[in-house]
Amino acid sequence: MPFTPDVTEMLARARADLRMGVPVILGNILVLAAETLTEDRLAHMMTLDGQAVLAITARRAQTLKARAYDGTLARILLPSDATLKWVHSIADPADDLSAPMKGPFITGREGSADLHETALNLVKSARLLPAAVILALDHPAAFAAFHSLTAVDSAAAALLLQANSPLHSVVHARLPMEASDAGQLHVFRPENGGEEHYAIEIGRPDRSAPVLCRLHSACFTGDVLGSLKCDCGPQLHAAMIQMGKAGSGVLLYLNQEGRGIGLANKMRAYSLQDQGFDTVEANHRLGFEDDERDFRLGADILKKMGFSSVQLLTNNPRKVDMMAHSGITVAKRVPLAVGENPHNAKYLATKASKSGHFL
Numbered sequence: 001m002p003f004t005p006d007v008t009e010m011l012a013r014a015r016a017d018l019r020m021g022v023p024v025i026l027g028n029i030l031v032l033a034a035e036t037l038t039e040d041r042l043a044h045m046m047t048l049d050g051q052a053v054l055a056i057t058a059r060r061a062q063t064l065k066a067r068a069y070d071g072t073l074a075r076i077l078l079p080s081d082a083t084l085k086w087v088h089s090i091a092d093p094a095d096d097l098s099a100p101m102k103g104p105f106i107t108g109r110e111g112s113a114d115l116h117e118t119a120l121n122l123v124k125s126a127r128l129l130p131a132a133v134i135l136a137l138d139h140p141a142a143f144a145a146f147h148s149l150t151a152v153d154s155a156a157a158a159l160l161l162q163a164n165s166p167l168h169s170v171v172h173a174r175l176p177m178e179a180s181d182a183g184q185l186h187v188f189r190p191e192n193g194g195e196e197h198y199a200i201e202i203g204r205p206d207r208s209a210p211v212l213c214r215l216h217s218a219c220f221t222g223d224v225l226g227s228l229k230c231d232c233g234p235q236l237h238a239a240m241i242q243m244g245k246a247g248s249g250v251l252l253y254l255n256q257e258g259r260g261i262g263l264a265n266k267m268r269a270y271s272l273q274d275q276g277f278d279t280v281e282a283n284h285r286l287g288f289e290d291d292e293r294d295f296r297l298g299a300d301i302l303k304k305m306g307f308s309s310v311q312l313l314t315n316n317p318r319k320v321d322m323m324a325h326s327g328i329t330v331a332k333r334v335p336l337a338v339g340e341n342p343h344n345a346k347y348l349a350t351k352a353s354k355s356g357h358f359l
């Protein structure tokens with residue numbers, strides 16, 4: 001039926017619901033994001049039949065010393081007297097150092113954890129802390145209808161959450177900039193209701209030759225505020241100036257703030273960095289991988305714009321590999337080492353030693 005939302009659209013609703021603290025139904029489980037859970041909803045859930053669990057990633061479980069029987073995740077059984085503070089202290093590492101004794105935890109290993117994994121991917125895609133309170137329901141459809149909850153087919157959701165959503169060009173217009181007065185800004189919108197991404201085209205690059213290209217991930221703190229904690233702002237500006245001088249180039253501005261964890265989680269990571277953890281350790285303590293970005297969308301945008309070969313301005317080997325795997329030839333890697341200062345020297349050293357960045 002043309003008016004009925006499809007699974008992609010239901011997933012977008014589910015993301016919005018979870019961000020507001022509204023539970024959603026995935027297959028036969030009830031999912032509540034730990035970050036946005038409220039006292040009322042937790043209390044109501046505890047009146048329902050069944051054993052609720054708090055699903056966290058194996059990364060977070062490692063910090064908490066909870067057994068992760070399910071590979072990528074752990075299912076901590078909710079005790080009958082579980083409080084909101086208990087849930088939050090497991091999901092959020094903010095007070096790990098001041099209140100380290102959180103366990104011992106009893107973790108589940110019965111049955112499949114596939115739905116729990118999909119639920120965590122959904123919560124991550126909503127840019128929330130990767131932790132969810134989950135309860136299996138006997139009659140999910142009736143429960144969803146009674147409480148007006150968004151219900152999503154779990155198998156289709158699992159596939160969609162792994163896939164790269166198709167992007168569509170929305171508009172492009174002339175934009176004279178300091179780096180070049182022959183600029184154009186293109187806006188691309190994904191079908192899944194996620195963040196838009198931008199391409200800044202400088203000059204009229206020849207589509208049949210390798211274009212000077214930068215794949216830049218959004219960094220509000222570095223790009224806009226001039227933060228000294230990273231090198232993003234200087235890299236953005238240096239790349240634009242280099243393209244301006246060369247007379248042509250394309251800069252992809254991908255809205256993947258905080259290496260794909262979102263600004264709120266990045267600020268949580270910064271707080272942990274102030275407690276002494278490096279950029280990679282901070283992501284892990286929050287329950288994320290080092291880098292949650294999907295660079296395939298950069299290759300998609302280039303193809304949509306008619307490019308097949310790039311001279312890539314980067315120090316990140318993953319970006320080079322992804323281009324090659326996605327059918328874009330990297331004719332040359334152009335190093336982009338700018339913006340080192342006393343505040344970010346350790347951050348840059350960690351990227352080189354732990355993430356394999358070229359120096």
Ligand SMILES: Nc1nc2c(ncn2[C@@H]2O[C@H](COP(=O)(O)OP(=O)(O)OP(=O)(O)O)[C@@H](O)[C@H]2O)c(=O)[nH]1
Binds near residue numbers: 258261266
């Ligand atoms: N999670 C997290 N993200 C960070 C931190 N510092 C910077 N970022 C984010 O890291 C991303 C930096 O992206 P890029 O400029 O593409 O940098 P890169 O992956 O090092 O690759 P190149 O600059 O191309 O060499 C941005 O999304 C920033 O918001 C941090 O300490 N933690």
Ligand SMILES: [Zn+2]
Binds near residue numbers: 230
């Ligand atoms: Zn940055």
